[in-house]
Amino acid sequence: MINNLKKKSAKALVFGVLASIILCFSCENTDLVETFDQYIPESVVSLAMPDSVAVVQTDYNKVLFKVYVNSDPKIKKVVVALFDDDTTDDDDKIVTTIDVNRTIYQPEIYEVELDLPEGGNEYFIHIEDSEGKQSIKYDVFGSVLGDAFKESLQARQNTGATIYSDSEAIINWTSNRDTNDDGDIIIKNNLLIKTEISYTSSVDGSELTIVVDESEDATIIPDFISEGTYTYTTFYKVDVDSPYVFESNPTEGTFPVKI
Known part of the structure; x- marks a missing residue:
């Protein structure tokens, strides 16, 4: 008889534990469903x-x-x-x-x-x-x-146009190269691409353009008009890996008097 009571008590205990676990999961599952419905509606997660x-x-x-x-x-x-x-x-x-x-x-x-x-x-x-x-x-x-960024782009610095020969002028640019302590050549501005110089030919009056690579430190300009004007515009990348180019506002310079 005692053994039967023990068996019945054990069964009751097991049943109670299982019921509690099922109830617990049921409550948790209900809470999760309500939370899901409240914060993640079907139209969002489809x-x-x-x-x-x-x-x-x-x-x-x-x-x-x-x-x-x-x-x-x-x-x-x-x-x-x-x-x-x-x-x-x-x-x-x-x-x-x-x-x-x-x-x-x-x-x-x-x-x-x-x-x-x-x-x-x-x-x-x-x-x-x-x-x-x-x-x-x-x-x-x-x-x-936009405009504010364009205004921040500076045309490449230079010494201005000077006489190079009877028919040629030269512009010396601030170098875009430097040397570190180990003697290695480094690029100062890796966003600088090129500079374009536009001027009028003294031969036939046509408009000429010279493209100056960022690696060049001097540019010889032929057939210029004595005391004539020229403009130069510098082109940059926004990012080293970007294929797109942005140009500065043009800057005007004056050629020297021909000898």
Whole structure:
């Protein structure tokens, strides 16, 4: 009889523990579902957010948005929006949309170049399907270069044009090369690309242009007009790896009197 009581007590204890565990999981699962429904609505998680977004300066007041998307066949649109600090609504200011007509279902890059005012801004990029369901927003900061940036670019320094021969002038440039303590030659400004000199020919009055590489320290100019004017503009990259070039405002100089 005692053994039967012990067996019944043991069974009751096991049942109680199992019931508690089931109840615990049930509560936790309910909490998770409620949290999921509250903070991650279905319309947000139906699509994956962009894998990455690059904002590239391509010209003055122009930027290129490069949006890397996954292979989801439901993707129909990419939306680029400007961060809106207006707290009276939840809407972002849409800058542009990119229609996606997929012929292959693998990761792809979609690009769009935009004209935008100068300055740095925060952008939100999301993906939409044919029903308008949205992915989570991808947050990225981008800078647009304009007049203020152009004013900051200086034409390459030089000593001015001096006489080199009876028909030639020479401009000596501040060197873009230096030597370190080990005797190695280093580039001072690796964003400097070239300088272009424009002037009028003394022979036939045509407009001539000489391209001066960043490595050159002196430029000989033939057929110049005595005391005539010339302009020079220097070209830079924004980033060492960027294929895009930005030029300074032109600077005017005066040729010397011919001998």
